Amino acid sequence: MTTNVGTVDRGVRLVLGVALIAAALFSGLTIFDGAVMKYGAILVGVVLAVTGLMRTCPAYSIFGIRTCKV
Structure with a gap:
């Protein structure tokens, strides 16, 4: 698989992924009841974290999007 997720996009995906997982498991917010x-x-959260770690997004591949430098 080719790399199509750039550095900033990767960081955002990792932070949001971990934040969603942590919020769902540990926050106690009523939305997650x-x-x-x-x-x-x-x-x-898992999908965001995995695509950030692998630097490949299947949806980006389908639509021909690349956020990384060639």
């Missing part, structure tokens, strides 16, 4: 919101936020 329901299973759908809690596990949905965890799933989105």
